Amino acid sequence: MKPFSSSTQAIPQVGDVPQHLAIIMDGNGRWARRRFLPRVAGHKRGLEAVRATVRACIERGISYLTLFAFSSENWRRPEEEVSFLMTLFIAALEAEMGKLHDNGVRLRVIGDRSRFEPRLIELIRQSEELTAPNTRLTLTIAANYGGRWDVMQAANRMVCQDPGKLGHYDETDVAPYLAMAYAPEPDLFIRTGGEQRISNFLIWQLAYCELFFTELLWPEFDAEALEVAIASYRKRERRFGRTSEQLVEQRRSTAVPCTEPVAQSQDA
Numbered sequence: 613m614k615p616f617s618s619s620t621q622a623i624p625q626v627g628d629v630p631q632h633l634a635i636i637m638d639g640n641g642r643w644a645r646r647r648f649l650p651r652v653a654g655h656k657r658g659l660e661a662v663r664a665t666v667r668a669c670i671e672r673g674i675s676y677l678t679l680f681a682f683s684s685e686n687w688r689r690p691e692e693e694v695s696f697l698m699t700l701f702i703a704a705l706e707a708e709m710g711k712l713h714d715n716g717v718r719l720r721v722i723g724d725r726s727r728f729e730p731r732l733i734e735l736i737r738q739s740e741e742l743t744a745p746n747t748r749l750t751l752t753i754a755a756n757y758g759g760r761w762d763v764m765q766a767a768n769r770m771v772c773q774d775p776g777k778l779g780h781y782d783e784t785d786v787a788p789y790l791a792m793a794y795a796p797e798p799d800l801f802i803r804t805g806g807e808q809r810i811s812n813f814l815i816w817q818l819a820y821c822e823l824f825f826t827e828l829l830w831p832e833f834d835a836e837a838l839e840v841a842i843a844s845y846r847k848r849e850r851r852f853g854r855t856s857e858q859l860v861e862q863r864r865s866t867a868v869p870c871t872e873p874v875a876q877s878q879d880a
């Protein structure tokens with residue numbers, strides 16, 4: 613597999629629509645509490661927003677969607693809530709695996725699976741295997757995922773693979789071992805729920821990502837909200853360290869000259 617280029621090693625191609633969208637789906641608990649419902653009702657409702665977002669990404673031509681579903685720190689929550697989330701994950705995989713496959717979605721799960729119950733581990737394996745050949749959208753679920761965990765597991769695997777290079781590794785050595793080496797770096801990051809923090813999500817991969825924060829709670833997020841985020845993304849000037857003037861010059865030098873033939877006059 614050819615590695616994707618790194619935003620710190622080469623200047624990425626930038627399109628009008630993000631190729632890779634990464635989302636922290638936050639605010640389920642507050643959504644439920646505002647309705648005097650138990651927090652878990654918000655998680656259930658959050659699944660509807662996941663379905664709507666997957667559909668919207670397919671329609672929008674986004675190739676990679678990565679959703680933060682459960683962080684390595686979320687085990688600190690009350691046991692009943694953690695257990696509900698695990699059960700919901702199992703039920704969602706059972707219900708959606710076939711539909712995702714029919715819609716050309718490739719499913720990947722990143723994070724440390726070792727703490728999951730065997731039934732969940734097996735379902736993840738089956739879903740990934742079934743959907744592996746699909747190319748329309750790669751949907752990644754980050755579950756028991758932490759950015760620091762990711763960097764450390766990659767570093768450990770890198771050293772085991774090539775111990776002779778100790779003291780001389782560079783970022784291109786570690787990149788292939790990161791959990792999402794199969795995807796380009798995210799172009800757009802969205803966090804719902806009003807907080808403006810990364811909460812140990814993709815700390816390596818967000819190096820040059822455009823960040824968008826919204827007060828909307830995750831169960832309220834839909835195709836229209838996605839449009840608002842993409843509209844904001846379009847207005848950004850992604851400089852990757854360069855100056856505005858350099859970007860203007862680059863646009864000028866790569867502009868396609870008009871080559872339309874001049875119409876001949878009939879009576880000439």
Ligand code: IPE
Pocket residue numbers: 637638639640641642643681682683686697805
């Ligand atoms: C995000 O919603 C879902 C998970 C972290 C699993 P929260 O459950 O964090 O909702 P708030 O932030 O408490 O409202």
Ligand code: IPE
Pocket residue numbers: 636637638639680681682683686807809811
């Ligand atoms: C981040 O949300 C993790 C997920 C959405 C899965 P949290 O609600 O756990 O984040 P903090 O604790 O407010 O930073």
Ligand code: MG
Pocket residue numbers: 638639640805
């Ligand atoms: Mg939260």
